Amino acid sequence: MFDVSFDGERVPLTEVQEHPARFARRLERAKVVPGFAQCHCRTDAPRKLVIRRYGYLFHLAGWPDDGVHHVEGCDFRKKPGTTTRTGSDRTAAIITGADGLNVRLDASMVQREVSSVPRSRTGERSCGTSRRSAPLLAFLQTLWSSAGLTSWAGSTPARGWGTVNSMLLAGLGEDTRINGSPAQGVLYVMRRYEESERDAINAEFDDFLRCVTNDGKV
Template sequence: MTLVSFDGVTVALTEVQDNPAKYARALERARKTPGYAVCRCLPTSPTAPLRLVIRRYGSLFHLARWPDDGHRHNPKTCSFYRAASQPSRNSNDTLAAIRTIACGLDVKLNTSLSVRTVDRSTRQSSGAASGAMSRRAAPLLGFLQRVWEEAGLNEWAGAPSRGWGTCNAQLVSVLGDGKLNGKPMQDVFHVMRRYDVADGSCVLAEFQSFLDRITTTPAKSERGLLIAELRSVEPSKYGFVVKLRQTYETFFASKGVIESAADSFKPAWAMIGDASARVVALAVIERTKDDNLRIIDLALQLCNSAFLPCDSSFEVAMANRLVAERRRFVKPMRLEQGDAMLPDFRLTDTTVPTAIEVYGIQGNAQYVARKAEKQALYAREGAPCVEWIPPDDLASVQLPPAA
């Protein structure tokens, strides 16, 4: 358990993340003097404290990794840890769609946030002219996965559980005061907060403030992006109703949008409503002429019960087992060319990091060939690897003991 200190108090990081309103005033004071919080994951040096950035998000404050300081944190237990040799992806690529900047993320999506007419195509590009030096644009899923990785939500340090409150805190601390398609991140992007009875009115007010900025007039439509946990998708008279956790707000979607999501994100779609998994949605939202909220584009990410990203129901089962056994591990994110050979999971609590491969697809020639290539790679490098080949019982898989 990581402790943090600010404004004369020392408290568990998870307590701050799950109850941000409770510590808002103390964090605001610490943001002014001395200008940072302190992480207690290691014995603190009085001359070089492990500083944490205090970032404002709406009316609340969240803690983020101090620039270039990640390697100083406890690699085994602290979510702020980042190896010195592990820079942010595309950190030196000026044309990258997603860039890490001092105040958060600078993102260019291939989705328009402002369109002149609602009746035109709902999937327009961001409007930049093509050219040799034009900045690339990220798809919704690529953005969602990159934010998950930047927030460290693909890593597990052996905690017993993780809820949406922690996810929210780590996501908004990464997004910070960045930009999305040239607009202030906090104006066009909202991470749904965990509902807290003690702070319910503030949660609702902040969400409503975000929704109020989504407007449609005869001349222009202003859109917004929302990250939330997906509860259900139900057919309705004119299409579908999408229900999200942490809110009773109703969102509508056309048959085309839903069919595209079901086809593009099959593993996640199949586990909507499954108690062993979580499905996270990144939705582009606009208002109809009748003032209803409509989802015009959607990306889904399958996660296990503790919000670790997974690529299949079998990976969900494996990740749930690793969490239940309090193992330390990471889910490598396949975001770039060359990432295809990454393991499904990697145990980090063994003497030598141990790959875990879940070979859940049978009868697909391309998949079988990649499986053989991976097995040859592990054998050639002498790298330890644990395999699970369903339908073999997951309980029969022998994991190496933690060091």
């Protein structure tokens, strides 16, 4: 596994992926100045990495359109032509944009005892042509694919929770929207449990649950 550097420190990428809380402050500082991290998979030319915040933590993602310059086996490597653009069909349930997904999800967190009420379609404006919606499994498959998790270069002995978590967040992009809402507000990507982080992890999840409200539309 290759090293990354930020805030004057060089560490293996897996360390950052498996223990994001340990690096949160340093990544936060680097996000401000100089505004990026670096991947050292290429010794001759370190590649810039985007530092993104998701929830309380930070994660690293490939610099836009720079994936081809990372070496084979690097998590930030993207082969030419693998970046999909499906913006032409505006009625598609999942539209892949330049920096994230736009998803119309057919999923409800509503619980009711009698299912005689037709399912309402909320959070989307009608523009004359109704947009299709995707079930949860289709969304998860698309997210898995956009995160590059359908293949594995074998750069690490095993694909751990931290790596998958980090790659999923990178795959979400900067501006993924689900039923019109920013992903950060409606999608909780659970990080790997660490006993030392127990209180923080529980607090993060509680904060997310507090955002789940009844909009009274059903």
